Amino acid sequence: MSKNYYQLINRVDQRSNPDLFQMKALYAEENATSKLFENKKLANAVVYIYVQKAMKGVAPDYTTNSKIAANQVEAHLKKSHGKEVHFERQGSVMTNTHILKDNDIDLVQITNKSKGVDHVRLQSTLANPSLLNPIEHKNLKKHSDDFSQYAGNQLSDLKNIRTQSEIILESTYKEVDIQKENSIYVLVSSPKRDVDVVIATYYKGIDYMKTNLNHRRGIQIYNKKLDSLSNVDYPFWSIKRINERSILTNGRLKNMIRFMKNVKYDCDTIDNKGAIRSFHINAICYNIDVKRYQYAYFLDLLPVINDELIQILNNKSYRDNIKSVDGTEIIFEKDCDKKLLEISFLQFEISQILTDLDLKNKNFI
Structure with missing residues (x-):
């Protein structure tokens, strides 16, 4: 395989669940099936586990404590x-x-x-x-x-x-x-x-x-x-739109956003403070036609993301119409060359993960 997934899994765990809280399953994780990766033995592969963890995000109990901390600061200021x-x-x-x-x-x-x-x-x-x-x-x-x-x-x-x-x-x-x-x-x-x-x-x-x-x-x-x-x-409009669309897709929108953020963070060729930030990742994922992923198994979200990034790289008229989640800003209007370079790095990383999944899937057959 092209990546050290044991190392990547460790990094995701350190970022998303440093306090080792119990994590919840992804949507219908145990019952859903993949159209592309059919072999159930694939669930034991490290590349599968990495994708799964990269989509799950931060442990709910950890997030609750983050909100408690903000409430404490607010109380002092108030x-x-x-x-x-x-x-x-x-x-x-x-x-x-x-x-x-x-x-x-x-x-x-x-x-x-x-x-x-x-x-x-x-x-x-x-x-x-x-x-x-x-x-x-x-x-x-x-x-x-x-x-x-x-x-x-x-x-x-x-x-x-x-x-x-x-x-x-x-x-x-x-x-x-x-x-x-x-x-x-x-x-x-x-x-x-x-x-x-x-x-x-x-x-x-x-x-x-x-x-x-x-x-x-x-x-x-x-x-x-x-x-x-x-x-x-x-x-507040952006927050509402992301939350509502994620409900419509049973969490899949947020899975894609988290996955792209994790891949970006682990990509050595992209500066974490570079041109593509959370703001842009939100917009890219929000722009994807819901029909393409509304009922998709979590592994099948990867080709959806990959195809979207290829479309952005190759189709100027398409990317020029991608707006921020609140609809007020065209996200590739400024620093387009830098953003496209980072998008190309992201697309390469995701295509490698897809290749590794495909190879593992075939090996288990």
């Missing part, structure tokens, strides 16, 4: 900030697609004093009422009537929250990094977890104002170094 901030969670923990034992969870502190508003689109959309249903028009009209320019200084508010948070966390925890531009790093000792604390403001985009659904709200993250706000992101 004592000081009071009603000035609202707390949210973002990141792969909220979709259960995380694989690493570090950088476990993002705790987002959101100011209650002010919000960003897409006022230009609000007014232009209201100017075309025939394109709106009655509820949308009513909601937009209320947002327009209630709109008023914030009299304070939003950046100053966020800077104060950041400064105050640094003081609180440094006085509470032994290991705190306040030098990061977009977040404060905290190491919680019990349970031992990394928590990143982000300071942000809500952003009311047109889709939120049409519906008033909380998961359609955007956020803008405060950058300490630049004293500025990031572009608008819609993490």
Whole structure:
């Protein structure tokens, strides 16, 4: 075989289950059958075990402790900030697609004093009422009537929250990094977890104002170094979309995301902080037609992923239409050459795993 799967299995175990919690089976793992790999003896092969473990992700009990750690940090901050901030969670923990034992969870502190508003689109959309249903028009009209320019200084508010948070966390925890531009790093000792604390403001985009659904709200993250706000992101919409599609596919979407993350992490030719990040892997897997994998056995997800990566590499018009999970960004628009290079590395790694599975399958027949 082309890889040292014993070593890869050990790495996956260290990342996904360092505390050695009991792991659950994949969807219908015992009863489902593969269209491509029919021999049941294959289940004893190390390549089979690696794929299985790489898809399972982090032990649920470990994830629960990550959330407990974030709750502890929130409790300390809430004592000081009071009603000035609202707390949210973002990141792969909220979709259960995380694989690493570090950088476990993002705790987002959101100011209650002010919000960003897409006022230009609000007014232009209201100017075309025939394109709106009655509820949308009513909601937009209320947002327009209630709109008023914030009299304070939003950046100053966020800077104060950041400064105050640094003081609180440094006085509470032994290991705190306040030098990061977009977040404060905290190491919680019990349970031992990394928590990143982000300071942000809500952003009311047109889709939120049409519906008033909380998961359609955007956020803008405060950058300490630049004293500025990031572009608008819609993490809660992304979380909801991934979770809902994974329910539709009985967990298969998340299995593919975790598998790609693990393969990327173990690929020596890809920098873990390279061009392809979790954001892009989420988008690539989410873009795959559900009909191609909705009822697939877990081994049969590999050719689905492999075919998708080949399509991305060879078909410019196809990849140019792949958007982020929240639908706001074309993921190959920037740094395309670097991303394609890393995609080619990923595709090569997955094709090798497929070859090893095929060889083992034939050997057992």
